[in-house]
Amino acid sequence: MSAILTLEKPANAKTWVAEVGGRDETYGVARKFLAPISKDGAFRKYELHEGKLYQIHTKDSKRRYIKVDGDEIVDIVLDDVLAALNRLDSGRPAFRCAESEALDQALERGLARINAEGSLISNPSEN
Helix, strand or coil: CEEEEEEECCCCCCCEEEEEEEEECCCEEEEEECCCCEEECCEEEEEEECCCEEEEECCCCCEEEEEEECCEEEEECHHHHHHHHHHHHCCCCCCCCHHHHHHHHHHHHHHHHHHHHCCCCCCHHHC
16 A cells, blocks of 8 residues: 655655665654655655555654554554664564455464365365
8 A cells, every 4th residue: 555645845844755774873763855756836645565564754854753554544653663673674564554464364363274174276176
């Protein structure tokens, strides 16, 4: 899933969106700055994707961390960002998206059926 974030960028203010990709000794978190997908006067639109962390800098000079949850953009606290980065450092995904969870559930049902019936095919002799 993805969501569109719109930020207002007044002429005298900095605004940006960056994907958080890990830790950085200088800045705390490693960031990849995103280009807006569209510009309309003072407004910039960014496409954000579920399963990723973002840091944004708004027109009022505030930095926030956000993520996409379904079709919504939600704020997250720094402690949650650091915990997610720890999971990334250990090789696990930072966040699980709904599609991943649905796939895992389908695989679990399939494995349970194989264990119960010995096959996923209804009548193996017909194939």
